[in-house]
Amino acid sequence: MAGISLNNVRKTYAGGVSAVKGVSLDIEDGEFIVLVGPSGCGKSTLLRMVAGLETITDGEVTIGDRVVNKIEPADRDIAMVFQNYALYPHMSVYNNLAYGLKNRGIGKAEIDRRVREAARILEIADYLDRKPRALSGGQRQRVAMGRAIVREPAAFLFDEPLSNLDAKLRVQMRIEIKKLQKSLGTTSLYVTHDQLEAMTLADRLVVLNGGQVEQIGTPIDVYENPASTFVASFIGSPAMNLMEIERSGEGWALSRGEGLSLTCSLNETSAILGLRPEDLHIIEGDGAINDPLMLSVVVTAVEPVGAESYVHATLGETGQEIIVRAPGKQHFEVGSVLKVAAKKEKLHFFSSETGKAIALEGNLQPA
Structure with a gap:
C-alpha cells in the first residue's frame, strides 16, 4: 500500500483545451478520497492520469515514493475498477479473476489462494464456475472488484463503478465498497458525479469544477462549511x-x-x-x-x-x-x-x- 500525491497536475488537449488546471492533492496511505463534480469537470481525466491512461501535460503524480509520470500503467502497482465491468464473457468467474495474475507469471497455488480469498471477501465463492452472462449486475460488479483485489495493489482507482446499477443495488454496493476498503486498508481514489455517493463513501471529498479544485475536506465539513456557491449548490439534496x-x-x-x-x-x-x-x-x-x-x-x-x-x-x-x-x-x-x-x-x-x-x-x- 502507498499514498498518492498530485503536484500541480495539468492536462491540456490539442487546440488549447484545458481539462485539468493545476490540481494538487496529497492522499494518505489507506485513505478513501472521492473526486466529485458535474460532467466535464475533469475528475475522470484526473483519475486516468493517475492510472497512466492519459499523459500528463505538466506537474507530477507520485505513488508511494515513485514519480510515475513516465511509468507504464501496468507497472504503477494500481488496480482499476471501471463503470462497465470489463469482464471476459467467454471466461468463468474464476478465470476472470485469475487472468491478470497468470499474465504476471504468478504461480498456480498463489493464484488459487488469492482468487478464493477475494471470492470469500466478496461473497461470490458459489459463482466461480459461472460465466458473466449468468450473473446479476451486482454480482458482475463484485467480480470486477475481485479482479482488482487479487492484484493486491498499492492503490485502487474507481471510475464511477456503480453508474450501471439500479438505485437499490447502488445503495447496497456503496455500503459493501466502504466496508471492503476499510477492511483491506488500501488507498483508494474514487470518481463519481453523485454527491450522495460521494458523501457516504469518502474520508475526504475533492469537489471539482471546470478542471479546478473548489474545496477539499471531510464530507460533513464540506456540507456545513461550503467554500463557494458552487459547492453549496452541488453538495446536498435538495441544494442550498x-x-x-x-x-x-x-x-x-x-x-x-x-x-x-x-x-x-x-x-x-x-x-x-x-x-x-x-x-x-x-x-x-x-x-x-x-x-x-x-x-x-x-x-x-x-x-x-x-x-x-x-x-x-x-x-x-x-x-x-x-x-x-x-x-x-x-x-x-x-x-x-x-x-x-x-x-x-x-x-x-x-x-x-x-x-x-x-x-x-x-x-x-x-x-
Whole structure:
C-alpha cells in the first residue's frame, strides 16, 4: 500500500483545451478520497492520469515514493475498477479473476489462494464456475472488484463503478465498497458525479469544477462549511437555497424584498445568502421570533418523500424560489402562505462577485 500525491497536475488537449488546471492533492496511505463534480469537470481525466491512461501535460503524480509520470500503467502497482465491468464473457468467474495474475507469471497455488480469498471477501465463492452472462449486475460488479483485489495493489482507482446499477443495488454496493476498503486498508481514489455517493463513501471529498479544485475536506465539513456557491449548490439534496441580499440603511435586505437586520464587518454592497432547506423552520402562530431571518413564502408545490416533505415556495415580492424541508406528516396547501425562519448559526454568506464564502464579524439581529 502507498499514498498518492498530485503536484500541480495539468492536462491540456490539442487546440488549447484545458481539462485539468493545476490540481494538487496529497492522499494518505489507506485513505478513501472521492473526486466529485458535474460532467466535464475533469475528475475522470484526473483519475486516468493517475492510472497512466492519459499523459500528463505538466506537474507530477507520485505513488508511494515513485514519480510515475513516465511509468507504464501496468507497472504503477494500481488496480482499476471501471463503470462497465470489463469482464471476459467467454471466461468463468474464476478465470476472470485469475487472468491478470497468470499474465504476471504468478504461480498456480498463489493464484488459487488469492482468487478464493477475494471470492470469500466478496461473497461470490458459489459463482466461480459461472460465466458473466449468468450473473446479476451486482454480482458482475463484485467480480470486477475481485479482479482488482487479487492484484493486491498499492492503490485502487474507481471510475464511477456503480453508474450501471439500479438505485437499490447502488445503495447496497456503496455500503459493501466502504466496508471492503476499510477492511483491506488500501488507498483508494474514487470518481463519481453523485454527491450522495460521494458523501457516504469518502474520508475526504475533492469537489471539482471546470478542471479546478473548489474545496477539499471531510464530507460533513464540506456540507456545513461550503467554500463557494458552487459547492453549496452541488453538495446536498435538495441544494442550498441561495438568495441575493443588498445593503439597506444600517442593515441588509433581500434584493427587492423582505428585510434582515445585519450588523457586521462586510465591505461589499451586495452578497449572497445561503440557507439549507433543513435549516429553515416553519413558524406556527404569531409568537415572537428571535431569529435574525424570518420570511413569508407562498407554497407552489410539495414533494412528499416519506418521513419528510420538500416544500417548494416563492418569496412574496422577489419571486425567489426556495425549498423548505418539513416533517412528512405535515400537510401544506398550494397557494398557502407560510412563515419560515432561520437561526443565525445556520446562515451562510458568499461574495456576489467571486462566489467565495465570506467570513463575517459582528452580530446578527432580528429584523
